[in-house]
Amino acid sequence: MGDKPIKTIIGKIIKKKVKKIPYTGNYLYRGKSIKMYKQMKKEVGDDVILTSGVRSIMKQFLLFLNKAKKSHGNLSMASRSLAPPGYFFHGVEDFDVGKKGYGIHNFTERLTQTDVYKKLNNLGYLNFRYDRDNDIGVRFEPWHIEVV
Ligand SMILES: [Zn+2]
Structure with a gap:
């Protein structure tokens, strides 16, 4: 989303x-x-x-995989505290x-x-x-x- x-x-x-x-x-x-x-x-x-x-998209990918692991593979849960790669704004201008x-x-x-x-x-x-x-x-x- x-x-x-x-x-x-x-x-x-x-x-x-x-x-x-x-x-x-x-x-x-x-x-x-x-x-x-x-x-x-x-x-x-x-x-x-x-x-x-x-952050680069690959960095975000890695962070997201770590978050997903901590959430026992629940990607929905993971995405509430870390945006999935592609959907993050540190790759554009936010900080x-x-x-x-x-x-x-x-x-x-x-x-x-x-x-x-x-x-x-x-x-x-x-x-x-x-x-x-x-x-x-x-x-x-x-x-x-x-x-x-
Ligand atoms: Zn941020």
Whole structure:
């Protein structure tokens, strides 16, 4: 269910189109994504950090297989917390952010209790791709930034 932004399994990331973001180990697409992240850093402060950026379709495939294994082969269950390859937006422009030093909690609802989250929300950055009780049945992901 939902949009399929990446149409082929052999889709490659063109290196010239992405840039490594210092101290994060992650990449963002040049253009809108980097611009948005930089603006966010400027407005929210250094406490906001990129936690996951560009992913290739094969990386997503591997992550999905791992998730499916953890869900004992229940692909429907797996797809509620990780988009199947092709249906993920980290392959286009979206990215995840969190609070610096918050570790694994950056991928839990605890993120919503942080100053970083409150600032992001007040500044209008939180245009959720996966809102609470979304129609496609994906869990609420307050860390996922939809690039518009
Ligand atoms: Zn995400």
